[in-house]
Amino acid sequence: MDRRLAVLGGTLAGIAGLAAVILIDVLGTVFFALTVAFFLAPLRQWLRQRGRSRLTATVAVTTAAFVGVIALFAPIGYLVGARFSEVVALLSSLPTTIPIEIAGFSDEIVIADALVVVESWFRTAATRLVAALPVLLIKLTLFVLLVFSLLYNERDIRSSVLAVIPPSERDIAHALHERTRETLYALYVLQAATALGTFLIALPVFFVWGYSSPFALATVAAILQFIPVVGPSVLIAALVIGEFLAGDVVGAVGIGVVGGGLIAWLPDLAIRPRLARRTADLDGSLYFIGFVGGLLSLGAIGVIVGPLVVALLAETAGLVADEFDIEAEES
Structure with missing residues (x-):
């Protein structure tokens, strides 16, 4: 048999x-x-x-x-x-140049070429997304x-x-099943709840700050919440640079402090810990390795595959360690 x-x-x-x-x-x-x-x-x-x-x-x-x-x-x-x-x-x-004045010395940093590259990249990405819509609908x-x-x-x-699976080894399958369920909870529910909280916090902040598209910016902040470690801080950094380029130093400092505190940090401090006890016991560094490795190796689906594989690897390693401990005690 x-x-x-x-x-x-x-x-x-x-x-x-x-x-x-x-x-x-x-x-x-x-x-x-x-x-x-x-x-x-x-x-x-x-x-x-x-x-x-x-x-x-x-x-x-x-x-x-x-x-x-x-x-x-x-x-x-x-x-x-x-x-x-x-x-x-x-x-x-x-502006295509940034004037700099330090101790009577003045100069200009030319960023026109960088802006052209960014705009070209954005146009290309949008064109590819529109062209891929039929395939996306099929998928x-x-x-x-x-x-x-x-x-x-x-x-x-x-x-x-x-x-x-032999009956004597079904406890292993059960352990991997539980770890998979907990990891998927972390990937789907925890991230989605944190992203929603980020959106609800970011929307009034961007509105009060006077941005013309607060809904769009809040949406971007929520989407970036799915990226571990970095998260919405990328958006806040981009806004700070934008305010600085526009010559509004006070606005750059303000959005950096307020946006960084409320949008980039508060959701991780207030929302994530309340749900963390329901998630897989996976170290943050291992989660980040799985996220980045999966993303670079498999593309968008790697965001799920990478952390899941790392979580299952950690669970299997724990089972092996427990098995060796049992054998050592019996001998």
């Missing part, structure tokens, strides 16, 4: 690897759908326990996933579509179908996976 389970497990792994190679162009979408379905499975079970039918519960949870994805990516489309001309106009209005459809299928067949999938 053990040999048969090993053969079945190896066959499953081999076919999964072959499928990954063939479906490489949509592998990111498949993985994203898999993590979302895994994360939302408890919600579907909760609906089932309250008398909802299998189909009704699955449709409700899939709809929630669809709305969540739209809510996540809609601000990016809004910024590119509705605010593109404003961003270009802002870049064009910046969104695939995402919805996959989430629905995975949730609807959740019990069969779980039984198939557990069937090829």
Whole structure:
């Protein structure tokens, strides 16, 4: 029986690897759908326990996933579509030189070439995003179908996976299952809640400060919250530089102090710790390594894959350490 389970497990792994190679162009979408379905499975079970039918519960949870994805990516489309001309106009209005006067010595720093490069990059990025919209719509459809299928067949999938794992090793699968759930909670719920809090804090700050597009700036700050360590501080730094280039030194210092304190730091101090106890026990440096490594290796989907793989590696290392401790005590 053990040999048969090993053969079945190896066959499953081999076919999964072959499928990954063939479906490489949509592998990111498949993985994203898999993590979302895994994360939302408890919600579907909760609906089932309250008398909802299998189909009704699955449709409700899939709809929630669809709305969540739209809510996540809609601000990016809004910024590119509705605010593109404003961003270009802002870049064009910046001075091409910065005068410097120190102890009677005066000079000018020419930044015209840098502004041209930034504007060109922004135009190229916007053009590529618009050109990719048909493909994105296809991937969104695939995402919805996959989430629905995975949730609807959740019990069969779980039984198939557990069937090829020997009973004596299923505690390992359970530990990895729990770590995956906690990590996905950290990646989805914790980051989303912190991003929402950042938006709600940033919107009145940018409005009071007199920026012409406070909603767009608050949206950018919320999106940047998904980047660990750096976060919205990048936006605050850009605004400080913009105010400085415009000659408003007081405004640059003010947005640096107020924006840095309320937008860049407050959400991490007030929101994240309240939810942190529900998340995976993953060191911040390891999370950052997973985020950056996944992003550089796999692109956007690496933001999820990287930290998840690092978390599972940490969990497996802990299991190995515990196993050695047990063996040492028995000997």
